[in-house]
Amino acid sequence: MLLSPAEAIGYTKIIPAFLDPNLKPTDLLHGVSFASAASGYDDLTANLSQVLPVSKQLEYLKHYKLHLSRLVGVKKAQNIVNNAIFLLSMGTNDFLQNYYLEPNRPKQFNVEQYQNFLASRMFEDIKEMNRLGATRVVVVGVPPLGCMPLVRTLAGQNTCVESYNQVAWSLNAKIKEKLAILKKTIGIKDAYVDCYGVIQNAINNPKKFGLVETSKGCCGSGTIEYGDTCKGMTTCADPSKYAFWDAVHPTEKMYRILADEAIASLDGALID
Template sequence: MGMRVSLAVGVTFLGLMPLLLRAMDVAQVRSLAAKNNVTCILVFGDSSVDPGNNNVLHTNMKGNFLPYGMDFFGGRPTGRFSDGRLATDFIADAIFGYRKIIPAFLSSNLKPTDLVHGVSFASAASGYDELTANLSSVLSIPKQLEYFMHYKIKLRKLVGGGNAEHIIRNALIIMSMGTNDFLQNYYLEPIRSKEYTVEEYENFLVSRLADNIKDMYRVGGRRLVVVGVPPMGCMPVVRSIFGGNSNTCVDTYNKVASSFNSKIQKELATITATTGMKTAFVDAYALVLDAINHPQKFGLLETSKGCCGSGTVEYGDSCRGMSTCKDPSKYVFWDAVHPTQTMYKIIADEAVDSVNQHVFG
């Protein structure tokens, strides 16, 4: 009995070690951010980083209703496609401490001080391909960049031209998208699949990514974090609909995600070499796959289905008002597509490590 108890204590301590180390890292992260004059966080992308911009758009790609947000502050839905906060919210918390969330730029509740600390221009269902956004009537990346220009104008009026340039130059820009380009565009619609092979489409998306980054650079951005696409074949909805087996990841989709991520990393290396822009890549693919294959490492239990509804096909509007699992913190996926805030926190921790090494290092 005594051996069992000591063993249990030892296992518990080992499980807590990463958390203890992470807690100690926070002070270092904030010190490095201050040393590198990080001013704010500016976000571009899809539902993985949209805190509610889609709430004001004429689209059905929304998550501003329960059970979305059930674990957010006050248990309220905000438009975030999760039970709580997103990775970008946790990154802001880690870097600044006094900022618990990144607000939506189009939010009616946006305050002038929010402009100084950072906003998200992201739009759920968007992608590197403009067609992807157009299919769902959401904000394309060119449109998000247009709002970035509006942001800069508002910032100049608020703090003056010189200060606005300083804020944007020292901002941490985060881009997270790409999944919709494949799942909601290439593999569902007949347009791009007739124009490109999968590999050619990957190259097309990377060229769009490069053009978008150049636009950000012209506006003043100098620090960029790109989040790679996750293992798409392991999403519950893909397993259920495309794979025919809810317990097995669809290998062909995962291979595309892995290939695409490799091309993004090569492009970022080229951009850094040609512009001097500091870039970092967050390997969401490896991280999510690790959580799925070794859930015990992260304190997780359920890896094959989401917490909302049956967990196999529901996301967005089909998740509205559905019953949920008892403990989302033990799940990788919140709905059949999107991670729980627990998984987003894990991704955020990896992102902060990558920023420390490649942007602050």
């Protein structure tokens, strides 16, 4: 059976949101999520989407520690945080929704400068996480942007758009460089999940993963609809045969393939 990273290392199937009004005190013992969909390493990306930026998520991490300390005591709470695995998965919206669609960042940065900016923001975020007690961090790389059905459609191509893929590949390289520096300078244990390579491999070798359709999504036409625009649309008969659910996001099947890769990244890198 294919598992999510949380399931595979023995936790509950769903990691609850820290802001969930139904969150129970005992849920804090097993980990929570501070994530906010459509956020990014660049706080401006979150502001454009009106979601929580990473800076706010880190603030909630501080609140989490306070609640946890009240529940189990300061020493045990610190031990839980020290041994927790922190997962970061961002970067796609920074480019697709912020840099390429909004006028501000392109006026300030060329593509390489923006990549450096994002990698630097990640670097500082992880340093802050470490200051708050994080010692184990998993970073999910940016997927091949040019293979997303929406990008293919806008570019008028049936194949992946290599210029977009190159942007993602270069950003990932810079992220890995920063992780190496963090490991050397502050001793943080880290693992990198090669989202780019996994999705690219699945698109190039669909039969190997039991996939049939890798060029369009399961929802609607599969070429332009994503997120809320999929509401009310017809869907494909078998999403497990598709790499993409909509024109941007992978299917559950693809996420499970990525989860397997994440577990492989954890093995030996973070688990003592």
